[in-house]
Amino acid sequence: EDQVTQSPEALRLQEGESSSLNCSYTVSGLRGLFWYRQDPGKGPEFLFTLYSAGEEKEKERLKATLTKKESFLHITAPKPEDSATYLCAVQANQAGTALIFGKGTTLSVSS
Amino acid sequence: DSGVTQTPKHLITATGQRVTLRCSPRSGDLSVYWYQQSLDQGLQFLIQYYNGEERAKGNILERFSAQQFPDLHSELNLSSLELGDSALYFCASSVAQGGGEGYTFGSGTRLTVV
Numbered sequence: 001e002d003q004v005t006q007s008p009e010a011l012r013l014q015e016g017e018s019s020s021l022n023c024s025y026t027v028s029g030l031r032g033l034f035w036y037r038q039d040p041g042k043g044p045e046f047l048f049t050l051y052s053a054g055e056e057k058e059k060e061r062l063k064a065t066l067t068k069k070e071s072f073l074h075i076t077a078p079k080p081e082d083s084a085t086y087l088c089a090v091q092a093n094q095a096g097t098a099l100i101f102g103k104g105t106t107l108s109v110s111s
Numbered sequence: 112d113s114g115v116t117q118t119p120k121h122l123i124t125a126t127g128q129r130v131t132l133r134c135s136p137r138s139g140d141l142s143v144y145w146y147q148q149s150l151d152q153g154l155q156f157l158i159q160y161y162n163g164e165e166r167a168k169g170n171i172l173e174r175f176s177a178q179q180f181p182d183l184h185s186e187l188n189l190s191s192l193e194l195g196d197s198a199l200y201f202c203a204s205s206v207a208q209g210g211g212e213g214y215t216f217g218s219g220t221r222l223t224v225v
Contacts, residue, residue: 034213043113043201043216044154087154098144098167099214103153 002027002092006102013078013109021073021105023088033071034099035064036087044087078109114138115217117202123223129190132220134202136183142166142205143185144214145177149198160185192224 003026013019025033032051036044048057050066057064061082063074073086085106089099114137124130136143145157156169160179171177174192179185189196199221203214 032213036216041219041221043115043203043218045113046213046215049213089154098156098159098169100156101146101154 002090002100004088004090004100004102006086006088006105008105009103010106011108013075013107015079015109015111016077018074018076018078020075021086021107023071023073023102024069025071025088025090027090027092027100029093031091031093033066034089034091035062035071035073036089038085038087038104040085047086075107078107080109080111083107083109113215113217115140115202115204115215117200117217117220119220120218121221121223123225124192126192126194126224128192128224129188130192130222132187132189132200132202132222134185134187134204134217136185136202136204137215140204140206140215141183142207143179143183144203144205145171145185145187146201146203146216147198148201148219154201157187189222194224197222197224 005024007022035047038044048064053068061076065072085104087104089101116135118133141162144159146154148154157171158177159167163179177187199219201219203216205214
């Protein structure tokens, strides 16, 4: 069964304290891995798509990497406005177009 | 504004009732997806439509149904509502049937069943 597990469930950081979020996946043929950001009461906002092991994408203080079994979202020198829930999702070749989401990591950054 | 419009934003209804949630996709997008988000389950895929036709089905209950109309807007119908159906319901859209480039989500409908 295709599955996505994110860790930790919650992460508290001080402003400027870099860290990484983990997304482990099991999928029968990976078509793509996606990272989304979700603010409370809002819909997920697309951040990155990764397609193959070794690929990296960057956007401001965020950098996503992909291996054959997991993805990391690295947050460098976070600011309070980076506080949100970060969701990882995979799309399998055989599953049509549905994205399978993990339960997310809730990040809190304090000043 | 993501370009995906969902109405209503909030809905409170009693058990046993039926409700309809509406979604207008982003201009030019042909695929519409429905997801349910609860605190313990996270985002769960319900169903996908592409240009008016059902393309994929996830963990959608028999009490739930959906359709996509010729103008591409979609409706999710939830009937015989139970307390456990209380959740955020999101609609997302994408240009292609494949969706490999990612979806654009709406801001959701919060359903509370009392």
